[in-house]
Amino acid sequence: MKGRSKLRVFTVEFKAQVVQHMMAGESVSQLGREVKVKRSILYRWRAAYQKEGLEGLGRPRGRPRGPSRRNRPVSPPPAGEERIRELERKVGQQALVIDFLQRACKRVKLGFRN
Secondary structure, eight states, X not given: OOOOOOOOOOOHHHHHHHHHHHHTTOOHHHHHHHHTOOHHHHHHHXXXXXXXXXXXXXXXXXXXXXXXXXXXXXXXXXXXXXXXXXXXXXXXXXXXXXXXXXXXXXXXXXXXHO
């Protein structure tokens, strides 16, 4: 298994230069080899540049930061909703038992006929 390499961070100026070369008609494959960046990333940079200009190239990638689920305060559900959840779990468990018993009865009946 390959180890992960360090994350490379490119400046907006570098990205803009590369996008300008792409828009001038240079081969994206050749350009990718020269700057050692995957073609898919180059196309992503070009799309961001065409959509938002230089600001699109400065935008960080990935999931935006925000409060994580662990840090969010959890309010307890109203008492009625908790009771409903409890009863739904119980109905589900009983449905599983009924299904199991029905299959077991079928097997027993088939066993006596043979």
